[in-house]
Amino acid sequence: MVRVVTPEAAGAVNAIDVETVGLGWDGGPFLGWHSGSWISADPARCQLLIVIRSPAQAENAATVLRALEGQDPCIADYTHSLPR
Known part of the structure; x- marks a missing residue:
């Protein structure tokens, strides 16, 4: 199972949060x-x-x-993707 969250962004920014349950690889193997x-x-x-x-x-x-x-800062806003 995988949950991917991308925030609302302003400016030249890319952001992503990933949560995984199971077996995978991210710089090394993981289980859980x-x-x-x-x-x-x-x-x-x-x-x-x-x-x-x-x-x-x-x-x-x-x-x-x-x-x-x-001024135009870069913003990654995760508040719109919070569980309600």
């Missing part, structure tokens, strides 16, 4: 539960990368974004 997160951003276009994983972090990120006043 395994999870991993991968985030890549183009450093020429992302001087600031903001990763939001919870509503509390979203509130803090909103404060940071207001302080940036129009």
